[in-house]
Amino acid sequence: MEMNDFKSSDPMAWCPRCGNYGILNSLKGALVKLGKHPKDILLVSGIGQAAKMPHYVKANCFNGLHGRALPAAFGAKTANNDLTVIVTTGDGDCYGEGGNHLIHNIRRNPDITVIVSDNQIYGLTKGQASPTTDECTVTKIQTAGVILEHLSPLVLALSAGAGFVARGFAQETDHLSDLILSGINYKGFALIDVLQPCVTFNKKNTYEWYSRRVYKLDSSYTSNDLGIAFQKSLEWGDRIPIGILYSVSKTTYDQKTCPTS
C-alpha cells in the first residue's frame, strides 16, 4: 500500500491551512503502514468540517448524522467484523451532540478507533463555542465570553473506562500517524483527541499557540497506570502533553462473555 492507494478524487472543501490537512495525511500514512486494502477499511463520521474527512480518503465511507458517528460505527463493526472501523469526528460532533454515545460506546468497547479533530470550536457552523473551547473565548453567541468550563475529553474517556486514550497535534504529522496506527492496532475502543488549528474561527488556539505548549510523552512515561493517566490528562495550559496517555488491554465487545452459572 502507498499513499496513492488511499487517494480520493473528491475535491476538498477545507480552508487553506486548516489543521485537518495534517490529520488527513497522518491518517493516510497510518493506513499505508497498516497495509490493509481500502475495501476493508470503513471511515465513519458525523457532520462538521472534521466529519468530511472520509470523503478525502479512498476507503469505505459512512457519513451519517451530526453527533451520531459512534452508534453507526458500533453497528457497522458489530455487523461486519471484517471491517477496520475508524471514526473521524469533531469536538462538537463527539463531545457535544454526541457526548452520550461516547461514554456508552467506551463501555461497550468495540474495536474501533476514534480520531477527534479538536479545534475547540464549531467550524462548519461558523465559530460557536464547542465543549472544549477555552473559558472566556468570545464568539457571536458567547458575546461575553464562554462561561462554561471546558471539557477535558481525555479525562472524560478515562472516567468512562476507555482502554486507549491519546492526544495528538495536527502539525506533528509523523507522531500523529504513529498514534493513529497504534490506535488502530489496539484491540478495543481507542480515542485520539487531536489538537487541530482552525485558522478561520479559532484565533486563540493557533498553530503557534499549540506549538509553544505541546510536548511529547517520552518512553519514561508509564502509560498503563490509571492514576497517572488521570493526572497527565488534566494537564492543560502552559504545557500540553501529546502521545499515548493510557493504554491497557481490555476484552472487546465481541469477545466478552460471562461465566454461565
Next chain:
Amino acid sequence: MEMNDFKSSDPMAWCPRCGNYGILNSLKGALVKLGKHPKDILLVSGIGQAAKMPHYVKANCFNGLHGRALPAAFGAKTANNDLTVIVTTGDGDCYGEGGNHLIHNIRRNPDITVIVSDNQIYGLTKGQASPTTDECTVTKIQTAGVILEHLSPLVLALSAGAGFVARGFAQETDHLSDLILSGINYKGFALIDVLQPCVTFNKKNTYEWYSRRVYKLDSSYTSNDLGIAFQKSLEWGDRIPIGILYSVSKTTYDQKTCPTS
C-alpha cells in the same frame, strides 16, 4: 418547618420496602432543616420509579421527560433564581438517556442538587440493565449477562468538573439527609448518587449486599483534593465509601463573568 409541611397527599406507587422510601424521608428531613417554604422549592424529575418522587413531597414539581430532568431544571433555575431546585432522578434517567445533559450541566454549574436513586437497574420498565448494573448480571435482555463495563457516576462527574460529588445509601437515612442538606447548601451543581435497593428487580445489590460493603468517610478524609476524590470514587466492590467525596467552591452559572477586554 416540620416533616408534615412537606407531606403530599398523592398515594405512593412504589413497591413495599423499595429503597426510595428511605431516600424520600432523607430528602424531607433535609428540607425541614433547610427551613424554606415549600413554595420556594422545586423538584424536577424525568421518568422512572425515582422520578416519581416529586409527587410524594409537598413542593413544586416538574416531572418532565425520561432523561431530560437536568435541562428542564437548568431552565427553571436560570429563569427563576428564587427557587431552590432539586432533581430526583434514576440511574437510567440520569446516566443512560440523560448522560449528555449530566456532563454539560456540570460544566454550566447551575446551583442545583441532583439526587440519583441508583438501583443499578431499570425499575419502571421491569428490570433491564442500567449503566451502573454490575457486570454479568442476567436480565431478560442481557440473557447472557451484562457485558458492558458498569459506569462510575462519581468518577464521571468529577471528570466533567463537578464541584460537589457525594454518595449515600438509602438505608442510612440520617447520613443521607445530611448529604442532601449539604448538597442543597452547596453553591453549584451537587451530585448525590444514592445506593438504592430495588427489591423487585435487583436481586444482587440488596440492602444486605450494600450494608455489608458501605462505610462512611470520616473526618480524616480530605474532600477537596481531586486526585484523592478520583481514587476514592473508583473504589467499588468489597468496600464502598459513602459521604462527600469531593467538595470545592466554584463560581456558579449565574455568577460567572469574563474579564471584559
Next chain:
Amino acid sequence: MPSEISVRITGEAGQGTQTIGDALSHIFKSAGYHLFAYQDFMSRIRGGNNFFEIRVATKPVHAPRRKPDIIICLDKSSVDIHKKDLAIDGILIVDQTKFRLPGLEESMYDVAFNEIALRVANDALYVNSIACGLIAGLAGLDFAFVEQGIQAVFDRKSKDIIQNNLNSARAGFDLGLKNPRKKMFLLPVISKDRLTDKAGEILLDGSSAIALGAVHAGCKFYTAYPMSPSTNIMNIVAEHAAREHIIVEQAEDEIAAINMAIGASFAGSRAMTSTSGGGFCLMTEGLSLAGMTETPIVMVDAQRPGPATGFPTRTEQADLDFVLSAGHGEFARVVYAPGSAKQAYDLTMKAFNIAEKYQIPVIILTDQHLQDSATDAQAPDQDNTAAERFIISKEESAGITSYKRYALTDSGISPRAIPSWIQDVMYVDSDEHDEAGHITEDAEMRKQMVQKRLYKKLHGLLQELEQPTSFNTKDARVILLGFGSTLGILQEAALALEKSKVGFVHLPQVWPFPSEEMLKLLSGARMIISIENNAQGQLARLLRRETGIKVGKSILKYDGRPFDIDSVIEIIKRELEL
C-alpha cells in the same frame, strides 16, 4: 348454554393476574376453544389495580366484550372498581372469608381462596391455580385440559410445585362444578375434529408475533431502548439471540438505537429497532437518515397514549399522522398497521423484505392493545417464509471492482453492495450526494436524487401494497373503517350487523395509501364510519386527503382503553336507528 363467556381476573400489580390469565388461556386452548385475551395494567410494579380478561368461545373471537360474565377479585379494592362492569347475571367471585366486604349483592360468589390454598398446598400463592380450576369447572371443561394448561405454564417448575398447582386447580375445579349457577357459564363441548385440526395452532400475542417475524426474517441486529409497550419484543428476540446468532444490544437512548441499526444494516445485517411514541420522536432524525442514505431498516412504533409520557401501559392509535411524516425532508417509506397477531407476524416478515428491496425505512405501527393481546392462531410456518436478500451476493461481489452506491436507475433502486464484499470502496452520505455518494451542491443532481428516493420508489411500492381487508362492502348501508388493532372490532361488528348491510374495510398498510382500492371499496358506500383509538379521526383525515372521500362519522376513543365490541355495535345501531 352460552356460546361464549368472558372472564376477568383482577388484583394488584404483582398478584399474578397475568399468570392466571396465561394458565386459563392454555387451558381453554387445550380444550379447543377460540379465545381472545387482553391486559389492562397500570404503570407500576406493585399495588394499584390491573386486570386480565379472557373471552372464550366456540367460534373465533377477536375483541373485548363490554361486560365480563365472571370477575375474580384477588384483592379487596378490586371489588369496588370492577363490580359495575359485571354482565347481568354474571358473578363476582370474592374471597369474603378474607375480605369481609359489607353490602355485596347477590351477584357475588364467595370462594375462600386463601383458606383453600393454605389447606391444599400450604401456601397462599396457590390462590391463582384455584381460580383457574374454578373457571374451568364453571365452564364445564374436562379436568384433563386443566392439567394440560397447568403443565404448559409451569413447564420449568419443580414436580412438587406443579403437583401443588394441580391440587389447587382441582380444588377450584370441584367448587366450580358445584356452583348452583354454573349452568350460566357451561360452554358447549368442542368436537373431536376441531381438537385434531387445531394441532397447528398456538397462542399468539402481538409482541411474540413481531419478535418471531423478525427472527424468521433473518434479523441479525436488534437494538432498542426499553419502552412500554415495545419492550417485550426485545425480550422475546433476546430469547432467540444465542441460537440464531442475533446481536441484541440495549442502546443508551433511542437515538443510538436507530443509528446503530442503520450502521449495522449498511454493513450487511438485517436490522431492527422498536420503541413507543416518545422514543420514536428521538428516532425521527435517524429515520430521515435511513431515507437519505437508502439504508433498509425496520422500526416498530408500539403506540401508547400521549402526549409525552402519557399512559405508559395503555393503548392508543394517535401516532398515525406522526409516523407518516416523521423525519424532515421527503423520501419513500412504508407504514404497516397490523390488525391481528398473525398479521403482525406476516407484515414483519414483509417489512424486512420490502425495506431491503427498496432500501427504505419500514415502520410497523402497532399499539399496546395488539402487543398485549393473545389469540389462537395458526402457527407460522417458517419454511414458507424464506427471507430473500436484495443485495449483491458475496459471490457476485467478489468480481465487482467499480461501484457507485447511488447509481441512477429507472426503478430508483441502485444495486446494493456490502462494504468489504466488493473490491471497490463505497461512499454513503447524509448530505445530498451524487451517484458515487460524494457530497454535491448541484441542482440537477439534487432533483434526480429526490425523484429517486421519493417518486420512483413510491411507484414500485404501489405495486406491492398490502391491500385492505374488507367484508360485505357491496351495497353496504354502512362501511366501518379502521386500521391497526381495531380489526377485530370491525370484523365482529360487521358480522353481527351483516344483515343490516354493515360492512368493513381495514387497512393493514396505511402508507403508501391504497387509494385505488379504497376508491373501489368505498365509492358505493352510503355512509362510512371510521372507528379509531384517537381523538382526531386521523385515518378519516388521511382518507380524505388521499381520495377526497369524507367519512360520515368517526367513533373515537381516547381514554387509553381499547374498544369493546358491545359498545361499538350499540353506537352503530343507534346511528342506523336499528
Next chain:
Amino acid sequence: MPSEISVRITGEAGQGTQTIGDALSHIFKSAGYHLFAYQDFMSRIRGGNNFFEIRVATKPVHAPRRKPDIIICLDKSSVDIHKKDLAIDGILIVDQTKFRLPGLEESMYDVAFNEIALRVANDALYVNSIACGLIAGLAGLDFAFVEQGIQAVFDRKSKDIIQNNLNSARAGFDLGLKNPRKKMFLLPVISKDRLTDKAGEILLDGSSAIALGAVHAGCKFYTAYPMSPSTNIMNIVAEHAAREHIIVEQAEDEIAAINMAIGASFAGSRAMTSTSGGGFCLMTEGLSLAGMTETPIVMVDAQRPGPATGFPTRTEQADLDFVLSAGHGEFARVVYAPGSAKQAYDLTMKAFNIAEKYQIPVIILTDQHLQDSATDAQAPDQDNTAAERFIISKEESAGITSYKRYALTDSGISPRAIPSWIQDVMYVDSDEHDEAGHITEDAEMRKQMVQKRLYKKLHGLLQELEQPTSFNTKDARVILLGFGSTLGILQEAALALEKSKVGFVHLPQVWPFPSEEMLKLLSGARMIISIENNAQGQLARLLRRETGIKVGKSILKYDGRPFDIDSVIEIIKRELEL
C-alpha cells in the same frame, strides 16, 4: 430606462460577496429604491462558489429574477458557472487583466479590479468597494448615496479604512459612469417625497425579523444548538442579550434546548428555541412535552432541504407535514409560516402571545430563503407591540393559597401561576394527570384532559387565526396558492397576470387551518395552482384534507433553490395558454 435591475455578485466563500451585497443594499436603500436581496451559498467556509443577488426597483419587489442584468465575478471559476444565467443585453463584469480567460463574448465588461485596488488603496481587499461603486455608477446614482451606504456598513471601522473604501468606491463609480453601455442600467431617479417618506424604513431580513420579534415580545430565555439556517437568529438575539437581560444559552444538543426552554417557561420566562429540520426531529419529544404540560413555548423551524443533512445552506419547504403532526399524541399547536421579513416579525410577536394565552407550543415555520433575504420594510414600532402576559400577576399571586395547575375550564385554559409567586405549590406532569397535576390512570379524567388540550384550545385558536392574504381572487381564472416564503412570488406573479384574471391566496398560518376562509376564497376559482418548494405538494394535500378542495396543478421546486418570478410566470402562462 429600466424600472429595475438585478445584480449578482459571485465568488468563492470568504471573498466577501456578502459584504458587497450588504453595502449595495445600503447604497440603494439610501437612494430610496426598493430592493430584494438574497443569498446562495455552499456549506463550506472557504472556496466553492457563492453568490449574492440584489434586485433594485422603483416599486416594491419581493422575489428573485431568473436572469440578473449584471454579474460581477470575483474569481475565475465564477465566470463559467454564471455566464449562462446572464440576461440578454446584460453584462458580465470580469477582471480580465487578472483572469485572462479566453473566448469570453462581448457581454463581458473588463474591469481591472485588482490593479485599481492596489493603486487606490494599496490592498487587493478593496476590490469589494470598487465593485459597489461600479454598480452605483452604472445605475446612475448620486455618489452621496454611495458614501452613506459605505459609512453604514463600515460603521465600526477606523477612519483610514473607511476612507480607503470610499476612494475605492469612487474609482469604481467613475468607471461605471464611463461605461458605454451604462444606459441599459440607468435607474429612474427617486423623488424627494419618497426619500422623506422612507425615513422609517429599514433593511430587514428574516433572521433579524424573528430575532427582533422575540426581543420585543419579551423573550427572556433563548436557547438553541447551532444549525443552519437558524443560527443567525441566535446571533442577533445574543447581541441584544446584555441590554435586554436575556439569557442566551447554547445547548449541548437540541433535546437539551427544548427542555431548557420548557423549564424556563414553566418557571416564568418567555422562552424560545430555534433549529432546522434535523434538530427539529430531536425536539419533537419536547414539543409533545410542551403540549402535555401546557407550557408555552415558541419554536422556529428554519427549513433547509432534507432528508438528513441534505443541503445545509439551501432552501426548501418540505417540513410542513412534519411540523403539523410532529410529536407523539394529540394536542393543540399553532404553526405560522411568514411570507416576508415584516410578517416574520409580526408573527413572532404574536407567537409569544398566543403561546402564552393558550399555554401551547407555537412553531414558526420559515426557511433559508426567507431567513437570508432582505428587503426594505417599515421599521417595527416596538411601542405598538406591548407584550401581554397571560399569567397570574405577581400581585395577585401573593394571595393565592390553593392552586390547581390543570383546573378544568370551558375554554380549556387553566389560569397559569408561576412557582414561588403563589403561596401554594404546583405539580406539573408529563404523565396523564388530574387537575392538581398528579398522575392518574382514570379513563374519565383522561378524556377531559384530551378535550382540554385539543378540542377546547383549538376552538379558541380558531377565533385568532392569522387569515390568508389574497389578491384578485374574485372571478379568478387561476388562483395561485402558497405558504411561507413564496409570498413574494405569489404577489408578483398575480400582479403581473392580473389582467388575465390570476389571483393568489397565501397562508401565513397553516395550523389551525383557516378552512372557512379558504373555502370562501377558493370556492369560486376555476383552477388552483399551488406553488411550493417541496416535492409532494404538501400544502395542496393539506388543503384537500381540511376542505376537500383539490388543486388543479402544483408547481414544485425541490432543488434547494428558491423560485424566480420569471420562471413561475412562464409556467403559469403556458398553463393558461396565454
